[in-house]
Amino acid sequence: MWGPFTPGLRLCRLLYTEAVRPLLAEAYPELRYAAARLGQGSEVLGFDTERSVDHDWGPRLTLFLAPDDLDRYGGRITSLLAERLPKRVGGWPTHFVPVAGRSRVPAETDGPVAHLVQLTELGVWCDGQLGFDPRQGVRTFDWLATPTQLLAEVTGGAVFFDGPGELTALRERLRWYPDDVWRYLLACQWARIDQEEPFVGRAAEAGSEVGSRVLAARLVRDVMRLCLLLGRRYPPYGKWLGSAFAALPEASAVAAALDGALTGDAVARQAALCTAYEAAGAWQNRLGLAEPVEATRRLFHDRPYPVIGANRFAAALLAGITDPEVAALPVLGGIDQFVDNTPVLCQPELTRALTAAAWQRDR
DSSP states (O other): OOSSOOOHHHHHHHIIIIIIHHHHHHHOTTOOEEEEEOSSSHHHHTOOOGGGGGSSOSSOEEEEEOHHHHHHHHHHHHHHHHHHSOSEETTEESOEEEETTTEEEEOOOSSSOOOOEEEEOHHHHHHHHTSSOGGGOOOHHHHHHSOHHHHHHHHSSEEEEESSSHHHHHHHHTSSOOHHHHHHHHHHHHHHHHHHTTHHHHHHHTTOHHHHHHHHHHHHHHHHHHHHHHTTOOOOOHHHHHHHHHTOGGGHHHHHHHHHHTSSOHHHHHHHHHHHHHHHHHHHHHHTSSSOOOOOOEEETTEEEEEOOHHHHHHHHHHTOOOHHHHTSOTTOSHHHHOOOHHHHTOHHHHHHHHHHHHHHHO
């Protein structure tokens, strides 16, 4: 390691304020641009640690220019930074070398700096990151076809400077779902729980302890994502789901119950899950997004498996939707509620095609 670990966003800010901004002010004082650290990377979500420095981590940022300015200045700015950036910022090299395929790591250099300052135009960047340009409006389809991880990568991170103001306005537009889309996504998350909540006990009763544990873990994941939606936080993909959930101050009671759901016998697991459901249901009632639902456990019909009856919460949310377009949607949810493959969810063109296909098939 080059020096004491420093959170990546702090290094990126130093890169801009101490190096990039002075160079641009000197060479191109007339240039209007935005500077930010957004997109992929654990530091964008605030989850980077010393382990993160082994790939694509360090002083880096994106400069957003108008299309004409990108054509006019882009190459010259890239060369200027390569020649005149300091070799280190905050004790960490600004020069990067490739390792293990596409990954890059900080390294020393005596020559020009192979920096990670990306120059782009906002519309092009949005098309690659999201599959659409929010400046033209955000349709219901756009909200639901965009994985929550990608929305988190746009609204997280930091904007260090925004001369035109477009990037700041775009991030604010994507800060959270419209209320009816939010209701719909919560309803679909409860519907996922409803599909499997009695099976933890049933699998164990049938002699499959492993099956019961797997089902419990799946339901724990679904409850964690439900709580992030209740807390107005875009759920990240699997690696950071637990970290994001743990950061929710409102979820402490749910978290304690979920710990119990991952240990003990089947009876204890089912009971702990019900405790988590009850806490999540009470949380939803406090939000006032739908008519209150009694957040208490009950038996699954005439079988001896305690459940919350998650479909009741889904139904209340769906009944509260007033937008006709959202109300007419199949109860499938956003793309990451019915597709669970990380490489697919990182490709907006695929998630949009899959969402369109799912909607068409259901109609």
